[in-house]
Amino acid sequence: MSFTINIKNMVCQRCNLVVSQIFSDLGIDLLSVDLGQAVVVEDQLSGAKLEALDNALQANGFERIDDKKGGLLERMKTLIIKSIHHQDHFNLSINWSDFLADELNYDYSYLSTLFSSVSGITLEQYIIRQKIEKAKEYLIYGQLSVKEIAFKLGYSSVAHLSTQFKKVTGMTPSRFKSSRPMASRKPLDNIM
Template structure:
């Protein structure tokens, strides 16, 4: 069972939430920023209420299943557009796409996403675009100009700047590194 917890944005928060779970005799399979995977498949109403009260007392909020689904849908929209489109439009309006697909105000979705994930939607988009750039660099079918165009960057320089900010390497350094294949991340963990 997955639980989404608002305001869980640092490693200390993870430790605190793990302690609360332990106190309530709940078993965490993994605890990450904003997300807890429990061994338990379901929680009784009483256990869920206890957990919610303890978390609220520490400044956290246990999100309703609908809110957690919104976050997953935001991620899916972005992943689909970045990784499964032929070419990203240079002027793609992410806020409009996300809010119209999910029928919610973008400011609400953005605040919810940030409070749970610990990064903004914009940062998540950048990380996804860079992950796609890594993939295209490894395939060696496109040059950097073609990759920049495909991913909706206005120039190779802009792609290179963001690439270095995210990875610590220029695209050329990444391309020539022997361990480039090991530097890719699973798509669902790119926001981490």
């Protein structure tokens, strides 16, 4: 029988490697690992191993989530981060409410209410902030124009991207690009 462990702060493929190594070092066989989750054989998790796992995860900046709502919140964040930051092609026509409801098997209104009550911002604001962080990345590397970035992130126009960008960062994309942008990037797991 398998058991899913939800893990906070797993936001990149490197995180998967670190978490896989933690499980391996502890002699816990992984069935799979993905952003925000590890699946193990259930009978491998004794009290002592669970405590050792918690300590090793915390030492590496991760945290096991053992409550259902906290796990669901992390799964929402992980799906959003994965869709925006780790896909080769962002789905321009993504309907976030349908996508999250389908992926998590919960009604979107429940997911939205849960997210807002725990995070202090709406799910929509979180998605916007993640998209703006991705726009910052594109601007820093300078390989795309603002128009191309707007299209790539699913904005209806450059003006729409610029308005949201300024609302989140306090400056236009052009001003951001000409400033010293590296200091204003945030780790993906700290965006709120």
